[in-house]
Amino acid sequence: MKTQKSFACVIGACLVWAAGSVHAQSALAAIACDGTPAAGTVNVPDDADLWAAPAGYYSGVSGTGSKLKQTLGAAMTNGHIQRSYGDFRYASPFFDADPNVPGRILLVYNRSSVSGNWDSGSTWNREHVWPQSRQPGSVSNSSRGHLGDPHALRPANPSINSSRGNKPFGFGNTTGNFGSQGSYYFPGDRDKGDIARSLFYSATRYASSGLVLTNNFPSGNQMGSLDAAMEWHFLDTPDEFERRRNHVIYSQADNPSYYTRNRNAFVDMPGAAWSVYVDDLNDSRLWVGSGPASDGSSSVDLCVRAIGEFTPPAFDVTLNRDGVDGVYYAVSSSGDAVSDQPLHNGFTGAFPIGNASSRTIRVGIDPSVVDGPGIYSGSVTVDNLDMTTGFGAGRGGNDGDDVIGVSFESLTPSLASLAPEAQVTTLDVDADLLTLGDTAEIEIPIYALDAGFPAAPVVSLVGLAGSSGIVDVVLPSTAILPGGSANLVVEVTPNEAGPLVIFVTLGTADDPTIMGAMDRGTLALTITAPVRDTRDLNGDGTVDAVDLATLLEILDVNDPFSDLSGDGAFDVFDVLAYLAQEGVQGG
Secondary structure, three states, rough: OOOEOOOOOOOOOOOOOOOOOOOOOOHHHHHHOOOOOOOOOEEEEEEEEOOOOOOOOOOOOOHHHHHHHHHHHHHHOOOOOOOOOOOOOHHHHHHOOOOOOOOOOOOOOOOOOOEOOOOOOOOOOOEEEOOOOHHHOOOOOOHHHHOOOHEEEEEEEEHHHHOOOOOOOOOOOOOOOEEEEEEEOOOOOHHHHHHHHHHHHHHHHHHHOOOEEEEOOOOOEEOOOOHHHHHHHHHHHOHHHHHHHHHHHHOOOOOOOOOOOOOOHHHHHHHHHHHHOOOOOOOOOOEEOOOOOOOOOOOEEEEEEEOOOOOEEEEEEEEEEEEEOOOOEEEEEEEEEEEOOOOOOOOOEEEEEOOOEEEEEEEEEEEOOOOEEEEEEEEEEEOOOOOOOOOOOOOOOHHHOEEEEEEEEEEEEEEEEEOOOOOOOOOEOOOOOOOOOEEEEEEEEEEEOOOOOOOOOOEEEEEEEEEEEEEEEEEEOOOOOOOOOOEEEEEEOOOOEEEEEEEEEEEEEOOOOEOOOOOOEEEEEEEEEEEEEOOOOOOOOOOOHHHHHHHHHHHOOOOOOOOOOOOOOOHHHHHHHHHHOOOOOOO
């Protein structure tokens, strides 16, 4: 790239050289960036989950369908300490505690906060989610098994409990507050998922007692409706209250008097419900980016490079769901990456039963780990938690993980300099002797100072002035590697003898493609050089008779070759022929 102007004028900004940034670690040069940063940063949820299942609790769980149901039942049965129906009078304040008001509990259906003290059922009584009339046996305070299982019991307002009676739950598309729906009962939006998972627990843990979920109006030990419960399971995912309740029922540490050492697997492993209670053909597929891969997996790489003290920006990434079956998913982070999606008990959220849909995940780099210039990276993984395998490749339990790679490079500027060790912004250059009319190249190194994770500087020509003549300014054609240099070339063709002075001004800036890029000042070069006329043979700065005498001394009058004009005599014509032969310019 060249700029050619007369020395007699001042040249404005003519060149912009975008050399690009060079990574301090060459391995990162292959990172492919995609996407546009979103406004703001990531509001990182607290992923510390106090209510997660202990390691190994579900180690024996495997298979799909009936086998999955059997192994889940075994996990919930092994080590189970049965508590009585009477125990619930004093245990509910542990299980159902109002998180905001000590000593109070939250009731089912209306979520009212009342005193947890047992007053013989005046303030609250004990609701069998699976009505006692629809299960074997009759209840008393000494009853154990399913009749006394706290996973199947909830504290309730006495009048609401009475109005519900032994009605089955139904109508999956119902929304709003609790209440009767003809011969069925709707538990309300706040509890419909909790009720569904309680029913799943009962029909799995106590399958041997004949508890069965049905879509018909139930009879005997049946309960329903299964379809409604499945819809609610995906619409109302386990919240903090439900997850805490599940853990406190299990935990001796949190509940030393009434712990059971068993858990509701459908709170801990909500992705199992479809396989156990629908079929092995869940058609869900999740992906991020513009479209799913054939095996259901997908990936997106997002990165930002910034100069200076910047909080890592966030990216909004669309999570898509294909298919119409409900599906739970988990969003987990590794390395320095974070997302705004909390991970609780191994799950994050769910897509309800229905048409394909999507939602936004915000991802980025955890700001707390950015403590200076460097490269910060990690990944956010979306996992389809469905456990079915029968639909085929890329669906349900065969849906591959979707990975969002996130990288943030916090860079420091590599300042352009006219010296290698410290920044020098002005330099006087004494060039060698130049010849009038001849083109000469003057090379001047431009250095990029190494700063640790530096961004290479961009150099441009912003000014050129000086003596008359013709000049081409050739900027470096490749990036100046931090810690290295590249030559600036000034091509000069002088048209006047005597001292030559050239003023070159270079603009320096950060790579404009990097966030926070700034101008970094100018470099000023003053180039001086003597210019000689080839006719000034004695070098006194003028062309005169002395130069002619010098020429005559050079020529040998006795040398026949001195008759340069070929006219048989040594005379002025030979001098003119000599000047022409040597390419001497007249003046």
